[in-house]
Structure formats: structure tokens, C-alpha cells
Amino acid sequence: MGVARLFLDETANAATILLLLAIFRRATGEHDGQSLAPRFLRVTAQVAAIVFAVWVGISLLRFGFIPYLYTELRDIAIQNGQSTPTLSIFVLDFFKPLLMALGSFAVPCIVFKSCGPEPDPPTVDEAPSAAVGSV
Amino acid sequence: MSPSERSADSLTFWFTDIQKVALINLVLGVLTLLEPTRNLVQQLAAAISANPAGRLWVIPLEIAVCVITALIPAFYLALFRSGVALHISVRYRTLALVGALSYGFYILDSLLSQRGLAADGVA
Numbered sequence: 001m002g003v004a005r006l007f008l009d010e011t012a013n014a015a016t017i018l019l020l021l022a023i024f025r026r027a028t029g030e031h032d033g034q035s036l037a038p039r040f041l042r043v044t045a046q047v048a049a050i051v052f053a054v055w056v057g058i059s060l061l062r063f064g065f066i067p068y069l070y071t072e073l074r075d076i077a078i079q080n081g082q083s084t085p086t087l088s089i090f091v092l093d094f095f096k097p098l099l100m101a102l103g104s105f106a107v108p109c110i111v112f113k114s115c116g117p118e119p120d121p122p123t124v125d126e127a128p129s130a131a132v133g134s135v
Numbered sequence: 136m137s138p139s140e141r142s143a144d145s146l147t148f149w150f151t152d153i154q155k156v157a158l159i160n161l162v163l164g165v166l167t168l169l170e171p172t173r174n175l176v177q178q179l180a181a182a183i184s185a186n187p188a189g190r191l192w193v194i195p196l197e198i199a200v201c202v203i204t205a206l207i208p209a210f211y212l213a214l215f216r217s218g219v220a221l222h223i224s225v226r227y228r229t230l231a232l233v234g235a236l237s238y239g240f241y242i243l244d245s246l247l248s249q250r251g252l253a254a255d256g257v258a
Contacts, residue, residue: 005170008163008166008167009167010242010246011163012160012163012164012167013238013242015156015160015163016238017238017239018156018159019153019160020231020235021151021235022151022152022156023153023227023231024228024231025151026151026223027225027226027228027231028223028225036222037221038213040213040217041214041216041217044209044210045210045213047206048206048210051203051206092244096244099237099240100237100238102233102237103234103235103238104234105234106231106233106234106235108210109230110223110227110230110231111210113227114221115221116222
């Protein structure tokens with residue numbers, strides 16, 4: 001991986017932290033129940049939140065396989081005469097994707113929850129009466 | 136207020152405005168995703184040419200990759216265009232803080248491991 005690529009990746013991650021801090025500063029009051037957010041924002045936030053929630057779930061599930069995978073890795077390393085990584089390093093490798101998934105999940109989740117309830121479309125009965133009322 | 140204080144305030148405001156930070160994320164997200172997506176699509180194309188019978192599952196996979204890749208820039212674009220309409224509750228401050236700390240630890244670990252790799256390379 002080149003230095004430029006690494007710099008770009010870490011800058012993008014830092015920008016996500018900045019966005020989370022901006023949300024942290026902006027969160028000042030209770031949601032008033034009114035929905036002003038457009039549908040595009042609501043849909044993209046919802047889908048992104050679902051995708052990242054799945055990612056968080058998979059990252060958590062991987063923790064359950066750590067004892068089995070570590071034993072396998074240790075046996076293979078012993079057979080090949082190589083040193084095995086310590087359990088803490090092995091666990092850290094499983095922990096890093098979980099951290100990233102949690103950070104990525106937070107932004108769309110907060111945005112979706114802050115969009116408020118979707119406004120109900122006008123029913124067939126209401127539309128003509130509203131038109132008559134306006135006349 | 137002195138001009139230096141005013142410029143510092145405006146800079147702080149710029150970096151704490153959700154819409155402007157979403158724009159930064161949009162640009163960086165597109166730049167970051169370009170190369171991995173291109174590599175993945177090339178790998179999938181190579182997999183199709185190596186095993187034409189696998190086309191049935193590779194094409195939906197390729198579509199899913201493209202949709203998920205486009206999702207994040209689309210989300211940031213939507214946030215940039217209409218982030219002002221959000222009323223964020225105090226309840227979500229903890230989640231934002233946990234997310235920021237998670238990303239912080241992730242960046243720290245990435246930088247430390249890269250530094251360790253570089254040191255190994257030098258040695």
C-alpha cells in the first residue's frame with residue numbers, strides 16, 4: 001500500500017470522526033416529531049444503517065470463532081515449526097473490523113433516527129375535501 | 136472580536152457544520168472507494184473469464200458490490216443537501232461519541248501497525 005493511499009484512507013476515517021463530533025455538538029434537544037428530512041436522505045440513511053448493522057453483527061459473530069481458529073492456527077504453526085502469534089494480537093485482529101463497523105454504523109443510524117417519522121401520504125378522502133376547503 | 140478570533144471561530148464553525156463535513160466525507164469517500172472498487176470488479180471479471188459457469192452468481196455479486204459502494208457517497212450527498220433539516224436528539228450523543236472513539240482507536244492502531252511495518256522494512 002502506497003503512502004498516498006494510506007494517507008487518503010486515514011484522512012477519510014478522520015473526516016468520519018469529524019462528522020461524528022459535529023453530530024455530537026449539534027445534538028442539543030429532543031426530536032419534535034415533525035419530519036423535515038427529504039425521502040432521499042431517509043432512504044439512504046436507512047439502507048446504510050441496515051448494511052452497517054449487518055457488518056457489526058458479522059464482526060460480533062466472528063468473536064465466537066476465536067477459540068477454534070486460534071487452536072487451529074497454533075496447531076498449524078507448531079507443525080510447520082513457526083511461532084504462533086499471541087492471543088492478544090489474534091484477538092486484536094478480530095477487534096479492528098468491529099471498531100470500524102461500529103464507527104461506520106453510528107452516522108447513518110443517528111441520521112435515520114433524527115429524520116423522524118415519515119409523513120403520511122394524503123388519503124383519497126382527504127384530498128378532495130382539502131381542495132373544496134381551499135376554494 | 137479581533138480578526139484572528141473571528142477567523143478561528145469561522146474555521147471552528149466550518150468543521151462542526153454537518154453539511155460541510157458531509158461534503159468533505161463525500162469527496163474523500165469517492166476518492167477512497169475508487170481503487171478498491173475497480174480492483175474488485177476486475178477480480179470478479181477475471182473470475183468470470185476463468186470459470187464461465189460461475190457467471191450466474193458473479194453478476195449479482197457485482198451488482199451488489201456496486202450498489203453498496205454507491206450507497207455511502209449517496210448517503211453523504213443526501214446529508215450534504217439536507218443535513219440542516221435534522222433535529223438530533225441528545226440521546227444520540229453517546230452513540231456519536233462511541234463511534235468517534237471507535238474510529239479513533241482504529242486509526243491509531245492502523246498508524247501504529249504501519250509504523251511497525253515500516254520499522255521492520257528498515258531493519
